[in-house]
Amino acid sequence: MIYITPDNKKRKNNKYKSIFFAGTIDNGNSINWQEELSKLLEQLNVNIYSPRCLNWNPNCTKNELINQIKWEQKHLDNSDMIIMVLLDNSKSPVSLLELGLYAKSKKIIVFCTDKFYRYDNVQLTCEKYNIPLINSTDIDIIVENIIKYI
Numbered sequence: 001m002i003y004i005t006p007d008n009k010k011r012k013n014n015k016y017k018s019i020f021f022a023g024t025i026d027n028g029n030s031i032n033w034q035e036e037l038s039k040l041l042e043q044l045n046v047n048i049y050s051p052r053c054l055n056w057n058p059n060c061t062k063n064e065l066i067n068q069i070k071w072e073q074k075h076l077d078n079s080d081m082i083i084m085v086l087l088d089n090s091k092s093p094v095s096l097l098e099l100g101l102y103a104k105s106k107k108i109i110v111f112c113t114d115k116f117y118r119y120d121n122v123q124l125t126c127e128k129y130n131i132p133l134i135n136s137t138d139i140d141i142i143v144e145n146i147i148k149y150i
Helices: 033-040 062-078 094-101 121-130 139-149
Strands: 002-004 017-023 046-049 081-085 108-110
Touching: 017 033, 017 062, 017 094, 033 081, 033 139, 062 094, 081 094, 081 139, 094 108, 094 121, 108 121, 108 139
Parallel strands: 002 046, 017 046, 017 081, 081 108
Antiparallel strands: none
16 A cells, blocks of 8 residues: 655555545544554555645645645546545535535545534435445444445
8 A cells, every 4th residue: 555645745556546535634633534544454555645734734825725735636536436534523615525526426435424514415415426425434334345346
């Protein structure tokens, strides 16, 4: 597994499938589910794109924010699979935008419980576009589903 973030500049292995970790970050204030999940996927031959920066500054310059957004857009476009995790206590507005943008891509799987404040919107969008919606944010369940779909 190769874990790629905007601030570590690692290169992908072209022989591996690529997975983008979309979902709750809350400016770095949420649990780091991306790191926890990647540790459980270490033995897989995959590239993992995580937009969560190790040293993210929520008061970054406009240029830094633009670079972050462009990095995310590029890697969302180029990934083979998008894993979206919407944590119960988050708002995740960018993630909801990304769900809409990639709903027709046939490469997204959503993990979200009915405790998420916009669950009905997520559920109906997933139904409309035949997106797998797993009613859980449990890391072990996410791992099981990634393995099933890759």
